[in-house]
Amino acid sequence: MAELTYRNAVAYGIAQEMRRDPSLVMLGEDIAGAGGVFKTTVGLLEEFGPDRIRDTPISEQAILGAAMGAAMTGIPVIAEIMFSDFIAVSFDLLANEIAKSRYMTGGQVTVPIVVRTANGGGSRFGAQHSQSVENWVMMIPGLKVVAPSTPLDVVGLLAASIRDPDPVVFLEHKSLMADKQDVPDGEIVDELGVAKVIREGTDCTIIALALMVPRALEAAGRLEEQGISAEVIDLRTLVPLDTQTILGSVSKTSRLFTVEENPRLCGWGAEIASIVADEAFWDLDGPVVRITTPHIPLPAAEALEDMAIPSVDRVTETVTKHMG
Amino acid sequence: MSTDTREEGLYDYALREPRLPAPENRDNDRIGIPIEARLEMYEMQQLLRQFEKRAYDMFLQNLVKGTSHLSLGQEAVATGFARVMRPDDFTFATYRGHAHTLARGADPGSVLAELLGRENGILKGKGGSMHLTSVEHGMMGSYAIIGAHLTIANGAAWSSQMRGTDQVSVCFFGDGTTNIGAFHEALNLAAIWDLPVVFVCENNLWMEYTPIDLITAVANPAADRASAYGLEGIVVDGNDADAVYQVASQVISKARRGQGPSLVEAQTYREQGHSRADPAKYRPPAEVQAWKERDPIPMYHERLLRLGVPEGDLSTIQQDVARRVDEATEFAKGGATPGEEHLLTDVWADGGSAWRN
Numbered sequence: 120m121a122e123l124t125y126r127n128a129v130a131y132g133i134a135q136e137m138r139r140d141p142s143l144v145m146l147g148e149d150i151a152g153a154g155g156v157f158k159t160t161v162g163l164l165e166e167f168g169p170d171r172i173r174d175t176p177i178s179e180q181a182i183l184g185a186a187m188g189a190a191m192t193g194i195p196v197i198a199e200i201m202f203s204d205f206i207a208v209s210f211d212l213l214a215n216e217i218a219k220s221r222y223m224t225g226g227q228v229t230v231p232i233v234v235r236t237a238n239g240g241g242s243r244f245g246a247q248h249s250q251s252v253e254n255w256v257m258m259i260p261g262l263k264v265v266a267p268s269t270p271l272d273v274v275g276l277l278a279a280s281i282r283d284p285d286p287v288v289f290l291e292h293k294s295l296m297a298d299k300q301d302v303p304d305g306e307i308v309d310e311l312g313v314a315k316v317i318r319e320g321t322d323c324t325i326i327a328l329a330l331m332v333p334r335a336l337e338a339a340g341r342l343e344e345q346g347i348s349a350e351v352i353d354l355r356t357l358v359p360l361d362t363q364t365i366l367g368s369v370s371k372t373s374r375l376f377t378v379e380e381n382p383r384l385c386g387w388g389a390e391i392a393s394i395v396a397d398e399a400f401w402d403l404d405g406p407v408v409r410i411t412t413p414h415i416p417l418p419a420a421e422a423l424e425d426m427a428i429p430s431v432d433r434v435t436e437t438v439t440k441h442m443g
Numbered sequence: 444m445s446t447d448t449r450e451e452g453l454y455d456y457a458l459r460e461p462r463l464p465a466p467e468n469r470d471n472d473r474i475g476i477p478i479e480a481r482l483e484m485y486e487m488q489q490l491l492r493q494f495e496k497r498a499y500d501m502f503l504q505n506l507v508k509g510t511s512h513l514s515l516g517q518e519a520v521a522t523g524f525a526r527v528m529r530p531d532d533f534t535f536a537t538y539r540g541h542a543h544t545l546a547r548g549a550d551p552g553s554v555l556a557e558l559l560g561r562e563n564g565i566l567k568g569k570g571g572s573m574h575l576t577s578v579e580h581g582m583m584g585s586y587a588i589i590g591a592h593l594t595i596a597n598g599a600a601w602s603s604q605m606r607g608t609d610q611v612s613v614c615f616f617g618d619g620t621t622n623i624g625a626f627h628e629a630l631n632l633a634a635i636w637d638l639p640v641v642f643v644c645e646n647n648l649w650m651e652y653t654p655i656d657l658i659t660a661v662a663n664p665a666a667d668r669a670s671a672y673g674l675e676g677i678v679v680d681g682n683d684a685d686a687v688y689q690v691a692s693q694v695i696s697k698a699r700r701g702q703g704p705s706l707v708e709a710q711t712y713r714e715q716g717h718s719r720a721d722p723a724k725y726r727p728p729a730e731v732q733a734w735k736e737r738d739p740i741p742m743y744h745e746r747l748l749r750l751g752v753p754e755g756d757l758s759t760i761q762q763d764v765a766r767r768v769d770e771a772t773e774f775a776k777g778g779a780t781p782g783e784e785h786l787l788t789d790v791w792a793d794g795g796s797a798w799r800n
């Protein structure tokens with residue numbers, strides 16, 4: 120048993136997989152010598168050497184292109200895009216090439232890549248270094264999307280992503296980096312496409328992802344004091360989406376809330392609301408309510424950013440209002 | 444000075460001075476290439492020419508759907524490089540990739556069937572003309588967004604390095620590609636990592652419908668950029684398969700020896716429009732005519748005659764190729780329309796497309 124921060128869990132998970140698979144390599148900006156700008160790759164250069172842990176220029180297209188070319192010729196690759204906002208610079212590679220090559224070639228090409236990237240707000244970095252871009256990648260056929268909320272999930276889901284033969288976008292949340300958790304000794308491997316009920320409840324279901332998970336959990340505690348029993352689901356992966364866990368919970372509680380850090384339009388909660396409306400409409404006792412960041416670029420000022428991103432207060436108040 | 448650019452003809456490119464090809468270099472007759480290899484290159488150029496003409500005919504018959512970008516006039520580049528490449532080397536091409544796919548040995552029938560959108564197509568009808576791929580022949584894909592595949596070719600070359608093989612990646616692209624960011628990112632990374640990759644710019648003088656020299660800061664869009672990445676600026680007559688073969692031998696063996704990347708600019712000409720719907724009337728007629736007189740295939744035919752190959756041998760090759768193209772046509776036309784069972788397959792490595800449970 121070791122206590123790990125979310126930040127350290129990244130390097131821990133990568134090291135576990137690099138020891139297991141000597142062909143696995145990683146590339147990205149400032150990942151080797153500097154250990155990553157979020158210090159998520161500290162120690163990897165020392166253990167695995169510069170051939171497997173490669174610093175690159177500021178060339179996001181070259182990074183993802185190199186990852187793809189290596190992956191399709193037998194070398195599994197972890198590529199780091201420093202801030203998830205920078206995915207936009209290399210969106211062609213991700214959206215048009217990496218995601219589509221298998222289908223377009225009639226199955227001739229397999230692309231085992233994990234694109235790790237620091238996602239989300241709370242750091243007062245402003246609109247170009249704080250975005251929650253899970254909806255950018257979720258909408259592209261051919262990409263799997265993972266966003267862990269705990270150190271243990273970082274290790275286990277990273278291992279599952281690396282072992283998955285398909286391209287996975289792995290979103291590490293900047294504001295969770297200092298969170299701590301005990302992780303068991305030995306190999307840790309989780310499974311993609313499995314959501315977790317992290318708090319059982321009977322009156323309503325609250326679904327959250329990444330940084331929104333601890334907030335939803337805290338809100339559920341406050342709701343309990345008000346006599347509302349909320350079930351909290353940590354979605355963990357957006358693609359594949361564990362709709363069975365969601366539908367099962369909704370059939371029990373009859374009310375559904377989503378807590379999304381992404382800006383409003385086309386957030387993952389909209390897709391879930393649509394699925395629940397299609398398949399569990401008669402289980403519902405009220406409308407599905409989405410609690411999201413407003414549809415705005417994220418502001419930099421502390422006070423404004425805190426107003427924008429769903430908070431424990433906002434989740435608690437919104438659920439209370441709708442359950443009243 | 445008038446501001447009416449139409450009056451001045453600035454945007455009527457057909458009125459511009461024609462950009463003429465350099466004359467054929469007869470000294471290339473003496474390049475040390477065995478006659479067997481030359482006959483194979485003649486046959487390959489015939490195949491690429493006759494295949495593309497057949498594809499065009501079948502487009503006129505409304506059998507080839509969607510778009511397609513023909514390599515008519517550019518056959519010598521694909522031929523010269525492919526003849527030098529080893530079976531385990533990697534090719535990366537653009538949407539103008541029919542020639543590069545065939546040159547690596549893919550079956551013309553299944554390539555043509557792909558153009559027709561048939562189940563027996565090389566991509567089962569799911570990729571089409573712009574994405575031809577044949578991994579078993581080292582043809583790692585045709586990429587239809589300008590620039591991306593240079594970075595991907597780097598990755599395959601990096602993989603050769605890591606796996607300790609001496610496989611070389613060869614990446615073909617057009618002159619227009621030299622003005623997109625990915626070109627520069629790829630060249631820089633290849634240079635700093637000493638990757639075994641060869642970048643081949645097929646400069647056909649036209650970036651789609653616009654003369655490349657009007658929109659590029661330097662005269663040779665690829666070669667003049669080479670020095671920025673510490674590379675030699677190599678220009679070759681892309682309409683002479685022997686000249687291409689010679690340069691390809693040098694740069695591929697350099698990469699294979701671990702001495703890093705090269706950038707080659709092959710000067711050639713697109714005999715037709717950018718894509719099948721483009722009649723290419725924007726080109727100066729004298730330019731089109733001059734390049735037609737430098738067509739790589741009649742020139743190579745004459746060279747082989749000068750080298751003592753009997754005309755009858757060349758006719759036999761032409762006829763054999765014509766028969767193969769006819770067979771390919773029958774194979775393609777005979778293919779079934781893809782069924783619904785193929786629609787949802789091969790998004791994921793497990794063969795399916797499920798995104799939820």
